[in-house]
Amino acid sequence: MRPPSRLAVVRVVLSVVLVVLVAAGPGWAETAPFAALTVTPNGPQRYDISSGVTTLPQGGTVVDQDTGVTLEAASMTYVEGVSIDATDASVTGSFGRLTAGSIHIDVPAATLRATGDLKLIRGGLTVQAGTLHYDATREVVDIRGPVEGTSPDFRADRVLLDAKSGDVLLLGRYRFSEGALTLTSPTGGGRLELHLHAVDGKPVYDAATEVSPALLARFSAELR
């Protein structure tokens, strides 16, 4: 057995130090999402000491210990305390389960951005779209499109999701179908609130064109 090279030993040591730092980092881990990440590589991980970028070529799993957000990806790079970039990834959190071609997590901003072949599944809602932006601090999902939902059946230019309540706001031109109903937006676009609640234990959405002030307040930042 060939003894490890000096450089390899340094890398392993640094990696262990990083993981320890990530796991027990001071301050921000208690105040913001993505602050307490646990990274579990599926294979080797490479650390570029000059740039500070860690690469997991065979992917791995990242878990936010505070929010429970779990990222699994076929390949992944991250910069400690700055960002995580993953391809062919899936993220599971309070907003549901998201799969996307690529995902970028901005750790200081506590935001997640997904693009390419993305699909969001959560109780009573299945969405496919072009891009998704998740504000983990406010737990608001901003999906842009065209956005297409299969459960319930809808299409919209843009969708805002309250990850806490599950309520949805369709924006722009939209079409929403529920049973025998098919609701179409004004030609100039509009807003349609989909309020999630349960009937006989099944999640259903009630639609309203007059959006509740509470939901407007929740999405105030996105609607500015």
Next chain:
Amino acid sequence: MRRTRVPLALLLLLAAGVASAQCERSPTTSELSIRGFGAAYFHQVRTDSTHDRVDFYGGVCLTGEGVAWTMLAESVTVRGLSGDLSVSAQQPTLHLEGWTMTAANLHADRRELTLETVQVQGKDLSGTATSVTLDLQQGSLRLDGAALRGPTFSVRGTMATVRGNAVTVVYPRISSCTCAGSPLYDVEGSSAQIDLQGQSVVLRDGSLHAGPVTLPLGASLTLSEKALQDLSLPVKVTYLPSDAAAGITGTGLGVTVGPLHLGPGVQADIGATGLDADYPLAGLAMLTGKAEGDTFRFGKAPGGLRFDMTSDHPVLPWLDAGFDTRVLEPGNRDTLREAVLRLRAHTPVPAFRGDAGLQLLAAGSSQEPATGHVAGARVGANASLRMGTAPAPWGRVTLRATASETLYPDQGASQWGVELQPGYGVRLGPVQVDLGYLARFTDSGSPFTTTLDRLEPAQRPSLDLQAKGAWGAGWSASATFAARYDLVGSPSVGVGFNRLHVGATVAHRSGAWQLSAGVDSALEGAIAPDGQRAGYLQGSVRLTDGGLEFGARARTTWAPDPVGLDRLELSAAVPIELPGVELRPYLALNFAPTVTAGALPAISGHGLDVTLVSCCGALQLGYRDQDGTWSVSVSVDLQRRSAGSTQASGCGGGPATGTTLAVAGSGAQTCRAGATTGGGSTTAAPGSANGSASGSTSASGTGIMAGAASDASPP
């Protein structure tokens, strides 16, 4: 805030709408389709899965799937989306194929749509209904407790169904009175079919109600533009003066009402003569019955007591049997009583476009002419043939031929007769030429008079020419020539021309004014001055606009008496309008005595038309005495209404609410006034011994339901 949005929403919906009142989307309206029902266009929607309902608000336009209906409301609630669908709305306005309905409530499911407490407004009808139900599968409309008004009539019924342009009303009450409150009169029936396109009403089992009076109108009565032209009111006015020289005993002024339908096939005419002080008052009553092949008339007629009965029944396809009785008792002169049994064989003759027949008769007759009483049996036979050529550019030839032989065993007498009537008619441009000849050969052997069956020999050629034409700028003209010449004389007609008339008129219309001038002459008295035939030459000019009327007439007469200038007449009629009534006096002065003898002018004519205008239409009554000849006119103009009477239809009627906005926006109706004048009156023919008239409704305007025509035009 919402209140300002609702009209805005409707306005936007309607502004984008088209004449068919389809919901059209504006940039600010959303759309919701409900599978199997229709689509909603709205500003706001809220679904409630817990209660399985959807609320639309802020201005909603709902349109049907399949049947073309559109509903506007401020809010609409849909329930049972997952099962039995139901739709409800408050204060909705429904548009359906030219109809606009505003209601207090609306309920609908996938099969039918029901409106409650409804105001109905159509192109030709408007009014109210307790409820309106639209069959969403068939598109038919049912109105319960309907009270509708057209431009010229109102109709109420327990139920009315609308299918396209056909409206059927069950147990209708129809009146031409369109004012509010109880109508002056109405017509009740078991059903009425209103054709909105053909503008006609067919009433079944109708009866007329006017105060305490009820008159049955028969099994079926059609009111339409054409029928109204031909409609005769059951009033007849006559005036028969005495003429001692002619041996005529006058009956004076008479009025007859009828026919009054008393039952199936039975009708009566009642009236009186001698209503003026110069003649004895006498009553008239005549009962007439009709059944299949049988008719009877019984009563007191102006000519005396009368009883006629006819019974005709086919025995074989080519053989009819009949039985007639006639009883005429005109006082103490020329009483006639008779019973006849007939047997008639007949067959068509297609090769000659005619038919042939052979009749055998046996009769018992009694007659009391001036010459004495004659009574006895008579038996006879007659053969007849009618034929003609097909109409062709060169004209048409016709021939009628009869031959008869009658035996009078009680008198030991007989009578034979042969009659030939060839004829030829051809149209040469604007001229119709008719040539005819009557040849009758007989031995005049009947012991009775010509009133019964006596024949007189005749050889009588005739020629009739009629020409009519019109050309540009409102000009028209016509000319007639009629000649009859008797080659053999008879006790009643001498040899020579018994008719030789020529006449021509020319007329010009310019706007409401019409100018006409004419000349006519009877020349037979000039050619054969035998003291029986007339001879005169007359010219006249008349100018009128329907109200004002000016005329001038001159006539010189040379037979039967050589009077010379006997008419130099100026006449005028001037309408005078008073509140609710219009008077039109007429006066004609004859200046011939002034010219010929230096005397004062004589009144040669007078008259008065009185037109009573009400919300039921205009009733015009009038009389005119011209040269001692009376004419009386009665006419009804349904198009003409008193000012302030309620006008229905899509123009000027209906509630001035949001409905008006809806109608205007979804195919505004532009109104133009319908024709309001007319004078479809019937007067006695000039020259007749007595004037009679029956009222007829005006033929003016555009018909019973189109007094205020409507055009659909986009807003």
